[in-house]
Amino acid sequence: MKNLTKSFLVLVSSLVLTANLYGEDLKQHKVVIQVSSDDKATRTLALNNAANLQELYGIDNITVEIVAYGAGLGILTADYEDATRVKSLAMQNITFSACGNTMKKIAKKSGKEPVLTEGVQVVKAGVGQIIELQEQGYSYIRP
Numbered sequence: 001m002k003n004l005t006k007s008f009l010v011l012v013s014s015l016v017l018t019a020n021l022y023g024e025d026l027k028q029h030k031v032v033i034q035v036s037s038d039d040k041a042t043r044t045l046a047l048n049n050a051a052n053l054q055e056l057y058g059i060d061n062i063t064v065e066i067v068a069y070g071a072g073l074g075i076l077t078a079d080y081e082d083a084t085r086v087k088s089l090a091m092q093n094i095t096f097s098a099c100g101n102t103m104k105k106i107a108k109k110s111g112k113e114p115v116l117t118e119g120v121q122v123v124k125a126g127v128g129q130i131i132e133l134q135e136q137g138y139s140y141i142r143p
Contacts (some may be wrong), residue, residue: 069099069126092118099126
């Protein structure tokens, strides 16, 4: 009976230790990436950062949101040269948020709102979205 108790304690201790080791690997990460520049290299870097983070942590272990506003809004439009990549990343659980304020400003100047890539959501204010996500524990990246 004494040996059975010892064996049981060793088994339980091993399970707890294993759960703790694997639990750290499964930590849920959250990141918001700001795009506010029309620079091609910056836009590409933002998309690369998002994809690389998913590859590093695993698609189920990280939440990524790219927020575009101002001059950076173009990355989320249907006529952006990498629009198919944006659409593909959106289908891989990367959230893309377009600034509603920027959309209105463009519409006022040009007479029409930009056409967004499929999978892009519109938020009231891009900067406000970034603030709210940071308040929810998101890490902030600005390439």
